Amino acid sequence: MQYTLKKSLGQHFLHDENICRKIVSQLANKPGMQLLEIGPGGGAISKYLIELPGIDYKAIEVDAEKVAYLSKTYPVLQGKLIQEDILKANAPFEGHFSVIGNFPYNISSPILFKILEWEPEVDEVIGMFQKEVALRVASGPGSKVYGILSVLVQAFFRVDYLFDVHEQCFTPPPKVKSGVIRLSNLGNPYGITDKRKFINLVKAAFNQRRKTLRNALKGTLPPEALNDEVMGKRAEQLSVADFVALHKEYQL
Numbered sequence: 001m002q003y004t005l006k007k008s009l010g011q012h013f014l015h016d017e018n019i020c021r022k023i024v025s026q027l028a029n030k031p032g033m034q035l036l037e038i039g040p041g042g043g044a045i046s047k048y049l050i051e052l053p054g055i056d057y058k059a060i061e062v063d064a065e066k067v068a069y070l071s072k073t074y075p076v077l078q079g080k081l082i083q084e085d086i087l088k089a090n091a092p093f094e095g096h097f098s099v100i101g102n103f104p105y106n107i108s109s110p111i112l113f114k115i116l117e118w119e120p121e122v123d124e125v126i127g128m129f130q131k132e133v134a135l136r137v138a139s140g141p142g143s144k145v146y147g148i149l150s151v152l153v154q155a156f157f158r159v160d161y162l163f164d165v166h167e168q169c170f171t172p173p174p175k176v177k178s179g180v181i182r183l184s185n186l187g188n189p190y191g192i193t194d195k196r197k198f199i200n201l202v203k204a205a206f207n208q209r210r211k212t213l214r215n216a217l218k219g220t221l222p223p224e225a226l227n228d229e230v231m232g233k234r235a236e237q238l239s240v241a242d243f244v245a246l247h248k249e250y251q252l
Contacts, residue, residue, distance in 0.1 A: 014044040014102050014128075016169035023180055024048040026126045026162060027100060029055065034093040036060065038086050038101035038111060038127075043070050045102065050076055058092045060084055086111060091118050098124040105130045105174065112137065112149055115183070116195070119156050125183035126162075134161060134179035141239050148206045152199060154240045155190055157183035190244040198247045205235040205243070213238075225250050 014020060024045055027035070029052055037059040040046040049057055060082045061067050067083045082092060087110050091097075099122055103111050108129045115122055129137070136145045137153050138161045153159060165178040192198050201220065208216040214231035225231070230242065238246075 013042050013171050014165075014169060015171050016165075019165055019169050020045045021048060022163070023100070023102070023126060023128065024052075026180070026182055027052075027098065028124055032056070034058075034095065034097035036092050036097055036099050038099060039104050040070060040081075041066055041102070043074060045100065046070065046077070047074065049100065050074060056093070058082060060086050060089055060092065062086070087114055089114075091121055093121070096121050096123050098122070098126075100126045102128040105133075105176070108133050109149060112153060116152060116156065116199075119185065119188075119195075122183075123185050125157070126180065127183070128165060128178055128180045130174075131164060131177040131179040134181045137183075138181060141237060143236070146236050147209070148202055151202045151206075151238075151240050151243050153183060155192060155198070155244065156186060156188060158186055159183055190241070192244065192247070194247075194251075197251070198244070201247050202235075202243055205238070209235050221250055 031054040033054075034056045035049065035052075035058070037046060037049060037057070040059040040061050041063075046059060049055075058080050059070075059077070061070070062083070062085045064083055067081050070081060071078050082089065087107065099115060101111075108127075111127075115125055128134075132145070133149070136147060137149050138159045139146045139150050143150075160182040162180045162182055165180060167173040167175075167177065170178075201217075204220045205213055205216050212232055212234055214226050216235065217231070218226065230238070230246070
């Protein structure tokens with residue numbers, strides 16, 4: 001049984017077995033671990049994940065054809081495949097779990113927002129992204145690519161850029177380079193209690209990133225806050241801690 005490639009789903013299948021094994025080897029594999037694979041596709045890394053001893057594995061795949069292919073090719077996966085859009089899915093486990101995947105590049109940012117939604121339960125993420133997105137998530141203040149995802153992810157996770165993946169490792173080769181990163185849950189170190197408000201503040205600050213915060217946040221902050229010294233800076237100059245301080249001070 002074969003499967004077809006669907007460009008509409010941003011599908012590029014990893015065929016380099018060394019890279020597949022290298023991605024799987026990054027997992028902090030603990031006995032009894034619950035593990036979710038997002039977008040298993042043709043099973044490039046799934047076939048290695050199901051060999052890990054003592055884990056409770058599930059996979060979410062939106063494409064019915066891939067689900068049928070995986071079920072037939074790897075009978076052990078029957079009952080472990082969830083045919084659903086990851087962006088609409090509920091958490092697949094009770095309690096803590098880890099996430100791994102060669103994430104579809106056309107929805108990689110929304111997947112990160114989904115992981116932020118599940119953050120209290122997500123211990124670790126090993127994810128392959130378009131290199132540009134991976135670098136953005138890992139970048140710090142002052143970088144040209146530092147932005148919304150950098151701040152929001154780093155407020156909850158330590159980010160490690162692990163390695164590049166060459167275009168020729170995929171079928172068909174994507175037009176962009178890829179990178180694998182690890183997100184390690186820090187246990188909400190800043191004590192953020194209203195994640196939605198924090199997300200809205202960071203989005204508003206970066207929405208007009210060339211403007212100072214005084215201009216970018218004019219409609220968001222109370223007028224007296226606009227006189228704060230930090231308001232003369234641009235969003236990319238603020239650290240994660242600076243954004244948290246703003247959020248806590250003004251309850252935004």
